[in-house]
Amino acid sequence: xxxxxxxxxxxxxxxxxxxxxxxxxxxxxxxxxxxxxxxxxxxxxxxxxxxxxxxxxxxxxxxxxxxxxxxxxxxxxxxxxxxxxxxxxxxxxxxxxxxxxxxxxxxxxxxxxxxxxxxxxxxxxxxxxxxxxxxxxxxxxxxxxxxxxxxxxxxxxxxxxxxxxxxxxxxxxxxxxxxxxxxxxxxxxxxxxxxxxxxxxxxxxxxxxxxxxxxxxxxxxxxxxxxxxxxxxxxxxxxxxxxxxxxxxxxxxxxxxxxxxxxxxxxxxxxxxxxxxxxxxxxxxxxxxxxxxxxxxxxxxxxxxxxxxxxxxxxxxxxxxxxxxxxxxxxxxxxxxxxx
Numbered sequence: 180x181x182x183x184x185x186x187x188x189x190x191x192x193x194x195x196x197x198x199x200x201x202x203x204x205x206x207x208x209x210x211x212x213x214x215x216x217x218x219x220x221x222x223x224x225x226x227x228x229x230x231x232x233x234x235x236x237x238x239x240x241x242x243x244x245x246x247x248x249x250x251x252x253x254x255x256x257x258x259x260x261x262x263x264x265x266x267x268x269x270x271x272x273x274x275x276x277x278x279x280x281x282x283x284x285x286x287x288x289x290x291x292x293x294x295x296x297x298x299x300x301x302x303x304x305x306x307x308x309x310x311x312x313x314x315x316x317x318x319x320x321x322x323x324x325x326x327x328x329x330x331x332x333x334x335x336x337x338x339x340x341x342x343x344x345x346x347x348x349x350x351x352x353x354x355x356x357x358x359x360x361x362x363x364x365x366x367x368x369x370x371x372x373x374x375x376x377x378x379x380x381x382x383x384x385x386x387x388x389x390x391x392x393x394x395x396x397x398x399x400x401x402x403x404x405x406x407x408x409x410x411x412x413x414x415x416x417x418x419x420x421x422x423x424x425x426x427x428x429x430x431x432x433x434x435x436x437x438x439x440x441x442x443x444x445x446x447x448x449x450x451x452x453x454x455x456x457x458x459x460x461x462x463x464x465x466x467x468x469x470x471x472x473x474x475x476x477x478x479x480x481x482x483x484x485x486x487x488x489x490x491x492x493x494x495x496x497x498x499x500x501x502x503x504x505x506x507x508x509x510x511x512x513x514x515x516x517x518x519x
Contacts, residue, residue, distance in 0.1 A: 211227060212227065212228075213225055213226060213227040214226050214408040216408070216412060218395065218415065218416065218419060218420055219420070220394075220395045220396060220419070220420065220422055220423060220424045221394070221395050221396025221397075221424045222395035222396065222398060222399075222400060222415070222419050222422075223398075223399045223400070224399075224400045224401075224402070224411060224412075224415050225399060225400070225401045225402070226401075226402050226403075226406065226407070226408045226411045227401075227402070227403040227404075228404075228406060228407050228408070229403060229404050229405070230405055232404070232405065233302060233303045233405050234284075234300055234301065234302055234303060234404050234405060235300070235301060235303055235306045235309075235402055235403065235404040235405055235406050236285075236298065236299075236300045236401070236402070236403045236404050237298065237299055237300070237301065237306070237309045237310070237313065237400075237401070237402060238296055238297065238298035238299075238400075238401045239296065239297045239298075239313050239317070239398055239399070239400050239401075240294055240295075240296045240398060240399045240400075240401070241294065241295045241296070241392060241393060241397060241398045242293070242294060242392075242397050242398065242399075242428075242430070243256060243294065243295055243392035243393075243397065244256050244290060244291050244292045244293045244294050244295060244370065245257065245290065245291070245292050245368065245369070245370040245372070246292045246293060246365035246366060246431065246509075246510070247365075247392065248368070248372070251376060251379065252376055252379075252380070252384065253368045253369070253372035253373050253376040254336065254340075254369075254370070254371055254372015254373065254376050254377045254380075255372065255376070255380055255384060255388060256290050256295055256370065256388075257290040257336060257370055257371060257372065258332060258333060258336050258372070258377060258380055259295075259385065259388050259389070260288045260289070260290045260295050260297075261332040261335060261336055262324060262328060262329065262332050262385065263288065263297065263316050263320070264288065265323070265324075265328045265331075265332065266323045266328075267312075267315040267316040267319050267320050267322075267323050268315065268319040268320065268321075268322040268323050269311075269315045269319055270311075270312060270315055271323045274312060274316070277308060277312065278299055278301060278305070278308065278309060278312070281301060281302060281304075281305035281308060282301070282302050282305065283299050283300065283301050283305070283309075284299075284300045284301075285298065285299065285300045286298065286299035286300075287299075290370055291370055291508075292365075292366055292370060292508050292509070293508055293509040293510075297313065300404075303404075303405045303406070306406070306414070307414065307418075310414055310415070310418045310419075311418055313400070313418075314418040314419045314422065317393060317395065317398070317419070317422055318395075318419070318421070318422035318423075320389055320393070321385070321386055321389055324382065324385055324386075326382060329380070329381075329382060329385060333377055333378070333380060336371070336372075336377060337374060337377055339371070340371045340372075340374070340377075343371065347448065347449075347450045347451075348448065348450060348454060350446060350448075351446065351454070351456060352369070353369040353371075354444055354446060355456055355458050355513075355515075356368075356369055358442040358444060358458070359436065359438075359442070359458050359459075359460050359513060360436055360460065360511070361436055361438070364434060364436055365431055365434070365510060366508065366510065366511065390425065390426075391425065391426060391428075392425070392428070393425065394422075394423070394424050394425020394426070395419060395422050395424060395425070396424040396425055396427075396428075397425055397428055400415060400419070402415075431509075431510055432510070433462070433463050433509075433510050433511065434510045434511060435460050435461065435462060435463075435510075435511045436460050436511065452499065452519050453519070454517060454518065454519050455517070455518045455519075456515065456516070456517050457515070457516040457517075458513050458514065458515050458516070459513070459514045460511045460512075460513060460514075461505075461511065461512050461513070461514045462511065462512060463507075463508060463509050463510055463511055463512055464505075464507035464508060464509060464512050465509070469505065469507065469512050472505060472512070472514055473505050473507075476503045476504045476505055476514065477503075479503040479516075480501045480502055480503025480504070480516065481503065481504075485501070485503070487501045487503065487516075488501045491518065498518045498519060499519050500517075500518070500519040501516075501517070501518055501519075502515075502516075502517045503515065503516050503517075
């Protein structure tokens with residue numbers, strides 16, 4: 180892995196700052212207290228008590244994303260996320276409606292390379308309703324999944340793909356991803372997937388994906404807000420305790436690609452300005468190297484007072500915008516530089 184000179188210098192500076200050798204002021208400690216426990220079926224529960232307001236944030240994280248998709252099944256993790264909002268066996272309706280009735284805020288789900296998550300924030304009296312719905316789609320989903328629902332959500336996802344690709348610079352990240360991660364790497368393909376693979380997704384695919392990856396032993400439930408661990412243990416055991424564990428899963432190990440030569444690509448589009456991207460594959464998000472690189476990114480291009488912004492935009496006036504940052508992934512992170 181090689182870096183240009185300016186990045187090497189920033190890494191050295193960041194390493195000193197991160198390690199504390201050259202800190203001018205002592206950084207305040209970050210302390211977010213929490214307690215955790217694990218049910219017999221493998222579901223890990225994390226509880227953070229915060230009584231400032233009578234609300235509880237609920238989020239469920241499944242350790243599955245587009246990196247788990249086999250060849251010919253790209254886009255399926257994201258398609259399945261959409262299906263999770265279309266009803267379960269004991270509530271066969273849109274997931275949003277019963278929570279909107281009780282004043283839910285910040286409700287949605289997301290999928291990326293390593294994980295899929297679902298979240299909502301509800302008033303404290305509505306917590307049991309949220310837990311019932313989350314537990315029902317974790318443990319009792321497949322009986323409510325129909326071909327009509329699959330076809331409907333397939334169309335929604337494909338339209339989302341068209342919208343993303345047709346916006347300015349919309350195809351850039353997929354090209355960068357393929358360039359940085361070679362064929363065969365779990366990160367080579369985009370999370371949105373290909374049209375052909377989405378067309379080929381079947382009900383059997385839905386059932387297999389659910390049975391393999393959506394067990395409680397492959398997920399983490401987080402409760403934060405107006406709740407303590409004793410209350411959480413009682414409620415979570417009541418709603419999730421009888422869901423059987425899924426099959427044991429082996430997780431992929433860190434895989435930082437080493438390219439034999441630089442990969443370059445020129446893309447043309449109807450846009451007002453050309454963009455220049457440079458991306459490096461670096462260690463995964465939980466490593467100290469990634470933390471140091473995150474500091475380096477802020478030093479280089481974290482805002483209008485950063486070093487590269489001052490140099491390229493203000494002093495030399497050869498750019499209108501500079502952004503440097505990390506895309507933090509589990510197996511390998513992307514260090515990204517973007518200039519306009």
